[in-house]
Amino acid sequence: MITYSLIRGVEMATIKDVAKRSGVSVATVSRVLNNTAPVNYKTKETIMKAIEELNYKPNIIAQGMRTKKSKTIGITIPDYINPFYYELFKYIEDAAKKEGYHVIVSSTGEDINEDINCIDDLINRNIDGLIICTYRGDKETIKYLLELSKKIPIIFMDNLQLDKPVNSVYTDGYKGMKEITKHLISLGHKNIGFVKSIAKYKVANDRFYGYKDALIEAGIEFRDELVYEGNYHIQSGYEAAKYFFTDKKLNPSAIVSSTDLMAIGAMNYIKTIGLRIPEDVAIAGFDDIYMSRLISPPLTTYRQPIEEIAKEAINLFINKVNHPNAKNRTIVLNGEMVIRRSTDILRNEIERI
Structure with a gap:
């Protein structure tokens, strides 16, 4: 099932809007919403004020309202019409179905500024985890994703080469x-x-x-x-x-x-x-x-090896769901x-x- 992301007809405040109004990074806003790390009281107060002024609706994870699993995985791709990503999505969908999950996909498009908004919209759909098909190297986005990964499994399909290990699978x-x-x-x-x-x-x-x-x-x-x-x-x-x-x-x-x-x-x-x-x-x-x-x-x-990439991504996701404290793994596959x-x-x- 493909769900086109973002309700574009209605202007809704995003987590990036809150960060901009507060004068902090998106990751800092995420820390306040998810309570994943201490934040200076004055900074926290500024962020909460911005949330109120913008009428921002924090995602369900941040509100702590999740009482059960949705059995849904969110996927971000850069382009709906690219045949490679379409094939990849279909293999991910097939692998997810075998594990009892369905998927929703959202396109980030070519505008790097849309990455966080796209991810935030998927989070608001009460997903159990994320698969990021392409990472563009934006530091603010990766900080946000690393914060989110403390709450839900996030799998990357790219060679990030970060200081902190992440769950990832990609072709060499x-x-x-x-x-x-x-x-x-x-x-x-x-x-x-x-x-x-x-x-x-x-x-x-x-x-x-x-x-x-x-x-x-x-x-x-x-x-x-x-x-x-x-x-x-x-x-x-x-x-x-x-x-x-x-x-x-x-x-x-x-x-x-x-x-x-x-x-x-x-x-x-x-x-x-x-x-x-x-x-x-x-x-x-x-x-x-x-x-x-x-x-x-x-x-x-x-x-x-698109099918193998998809299967390994779902395996990493399921392992993280079943073993939240398991060490993150990087899987590098060879093509031909x-x-x-x-x-x-x-x-x-x-x-x-």
């Missing part, structure tokens, strides 16, 4: 992108363009350094101008390829993208200018979304490279899908 993006880049190098490519995801995502930087280190280890010069920062969408991949081939000094013989969607966008542009894939330009992506098998030519990519026609220079080679 560094290793995967390094493997894909080495594959292109093995085919003789040296001038390889890279389409990077949004820099504020930790996962985007992991993949970028996998690409960069693969070049350096192969004795190939890393060039900043061969890196284009896009987002997760097809259009940004199209714009990336346009950038690479408009400047004659760049003209890469191969492009590797940190997502399949952007790789597909790059392929679309390359076709419009009359270049052939892979004979003129090889293309590779990352994720192995369903579309990557259907496009022409099929896309070489690094397959994330899938070589398809988009990087294969031999026309008669059997496609491996």
Whole structure:
């Protein structure tokens, strides 16, 4: 079941509004509401006054009104229409059902300022825990989540690298992108363009350094101008390829993208200018979304073990529910490279899908 988050037609005060009015962080407001740590009396008084002035409705957890489990897990994703997150959500939903839970999902969108509001809305739906599919590196958000994790289980699907251990599961993006880049190098490519995801995502930087280190280890010069920062969408991949081939000094013989969607966008542009894939330009992506098998030519990519990620996330959640004091765990999974026609220079080679 997908529940679209946030009642946008009605302007409601959020925990960020309270923090701003009080002149403190969201985490401090959370500490007051949840009583998870001591807060200076004067600060607490200021926060309570702001809550009253804004008519903020603290979430059910903070009010201490929870008398029974809702058997509901909240999930945050950055984008409803991204096929990768849709597939991931469906696997999470299936795994949760087997444990007697249902899920609701909310999209944070591309505005980093919406992260806390999105999470707060899910909390107000009386969820038993949270699964955060992508962390954007916002310090205020992570402080808020760490406070909430003292009350409910929170599972991260990202490599956070925090001082405090958290429950997390993710694919080794560094290793995967390094493997894909080495594959292109093995085919003789040296001038390889890279389409990077949004820099504020930790996962985007992991993949970028996998690409960069693969070049350096192969004795190939890393060039900043061969890196284009896009987002997760097809259009940004199209714009990336346009950038690479408009400047004659760049003209890469191969492009590797940190997502399949952007790789597909790059392929679309390359076709419009009359270049052939892979004979003129090889293309590779990352994720192995369903579309990557259907496009022409099929896309070489690094397959994330989406189903396994979802199952491990639910296992971490259930373990935290049953054993609240258990140590937090980080699970790093390996994917696999899938070589398809988009990087294969031999026309008669059997496609491996």
